[in-house]
Amino acid sequence: MPAPNIDTIVSLAKRRGFVFPSSEVYGGLGSAWDYGPLGVELCNNVKQSWWRWIVYDRDDIEGIDSSIILNRLVWQYSGHEATFHDPLVDCRECKTRLRADKIDLPEDGKGSGVAELIRQKRVKCPNCESTDLTEPRLFNMMFRTTLGAAAVEDDPTSLAYLRPETAQGIFINFLNVQTAMRRKVPFGIAQIGKSFRNEITPGNFILRTREFEQMEMEYFVKPDAEHLKLVDEWVEQYVEWFKGLGISGDNLQLHEVPAEELAHYSKRTVDIMYRYFPERPEEPRQWEELMGIAYRTDFDLRSHSSKAVDGEGTRINPDSTEDLSYFDETTKQRFYPHVIEPAAGVNRTVLAVLMDAYSEKTNDKGETRVILKLVPKLAPIKAAILPLAKNKPEIVGMAKAIKRSLQPVLRAVYDDTGGIGKLYARQDEIGTPFCVTVDHQSLEDEAVTVRDRDTWEQERIKVSNLAEHLQNRLKE
Numbered sequence: 001m002p003a004p005n006i007d008t009i010v011s012l013a014k015r016r017g018f019v020f021p022s023s024e025v026y027g028g029l030g031s032a033w034d035y036g037p038l039g040v041e042l043c044n045n046v047k048q049s050w051w052r053w054i055v056y057d058r059d060d061i062e063g064i065d066s067s068i069i070l071n072r073l074v075w076q077y078s079g080h081e082a083t084f085h086d087p088l089v090d091c092r093e094c095k096t097r098l099r100a101d102k103i104d105l106p107e108d109g110k111g112s113g114v115a116e117l118i119r120q121k122r123v124k125c126p127n128c129e130s131t132d133l134t135e136p137r138l139f140n141m142m143f144r145t146t147l148g149a150a151a152v153e154d155d156p157t158s159l160a161y162l163r164p165e166t167a168q169g170i171f172i173n174f175l176n177v178q179t180a181m182r183r184k185v186p187f188g189i190a191q192i193g194k195s196f197r198n199e200i201t202p203g204n205f206i207l208r209t210r211e212f213e214q215m216e217m218e219y220f221v222k223p224d225a226e227h228l229k230l231v232d233e234w235v236e237q238y239v240e241w242f243k244g245l246g247i248s249g250d251n252l253q254l255h256e257v258p259a260e261e262l263a264h265y266s267k268r269t270v271d272i273m274y275r276y277f278p279e280r281p282e283e284p285r286q287w288e289e290l291m292g293i294a295y296r297t298d299f300d301l302r303s304h305s306s307k308a309v310d311g312e313g314t315r316i317n318p319d320s321t322e323d324l325s326y327f328d329e330t331t332k333q334r335f336y337p338h339v340i341e342p343a344a345g346v347n348r349t350v351l352a353v354l355m356d357a358y359s360e361k362t363n364d365k366g367e368t369r370v371i372l373k374l375v376p377k378l379a380p381i382k383a384a385i386l387p388l389a390k391n392k393p394e395i396v397g398m399a400k401a402i403k404r405s406l407q408p409v410l411r412a413v414y415d416d417t418g419g420i421g422k423l424y425a426r427q428d429e430i431g432t433p434f435c436v437t438v439d440h441q442s443l444e445d446e447a448v449t450v451r452d453r454d455t456w457e458q459e460r461i462k463v464s465n466l467a468e469h470l471q472n473r474l475k476e
């Protein structure tokens, strides 16, 4: 049984130190969230799992870490300056801001377009039901900043952007990585990093935020590769990866993005959707994008290349000093590789993982306990070492020594701030797979009790075997 709704996770996340509302001492900041002691561990574990899978386990992908602020020309030639827009509509009555492409249109007016329907007063503000709405106008979603001390507010030569995707940092380094690492197409470049989009309507906790973290990979292939099949292959592999993070297949769904909704660079995009809104009665409205797999053609590498030409033979990029084409030694042909791009969000993945791991269990006293059934590799803490009596120095000393001895191989904590029942419940709620209890008997037999989070079963383990025992069980 996953979480019944996002709100359940919001309150658990705040109470237990996963995610806090940002800037709360000043009343907060819309859609900004801070990751607490357990949240940062969970995020790191998700990123580490991805990096191991995509960079280490495979032999055809390299990793990089590019700058957040790039030369403005990157965003000019990538098409983001001209096309990375959302259509914005304001309600004159209640001042609500709406995304024109997300407004519910009357069933019989869908052919006329939202602008025409607004003129005809046939579109209602979802907040106050007024039909007094402004016409849609385009709003660029890139965050602007200025570079350099001498920069004045509106000096166009100092204008720069916070990246809206990590992908461009990969494209402009294609030749660097290919040459330095002696790579042959097909190969991929992966990157994890923060991106920024000035969303008109952020919301739903960490699902849609203006600052977010991406795990993107650009896979470069020959122009005649079977691109659409490659998209399907990556979709399949990602579905399996998400299942390996403990997400149930029942809560995943594929969505073929219709041609008219594709981004300017994409010829095909398949979204993997997660059931973030199980509480909504209409099934189609329960789903939201978890990640997308796009076929970006050779659009980006051509756009950044000094020698690429358009249909009339005119250079499409007079500013670039490099040509990002690739020479195939076997066919003696030069070409711009095509790209398949799986782009996933750390934060969206973390939310899906938390929702799917959430469960409740009733103990023998009839009390309901929350158990976060995280797969062990994602759990922020792998083992909690708990002394049965905190006023017995020998027991406390032994428990602390066990914590220290485990720490080099797995994340362990020591806790003596409550009775044992309460300590177990606290660890269950944050997904700690194992509690290790040190009791009076431990002083005699050099053994401890290991309690399983999911079954609440206990077994007695020799301290000398404890690290190995836990490591084996964490692999299950």
Ligand SMILES: [Zn+2]
Residues within 6 Å of the ligand: 091, 092, 093, 094, 095, 096, 125, 126, 127, 128, 129, 130
């Ligand atoms: Zn309104």
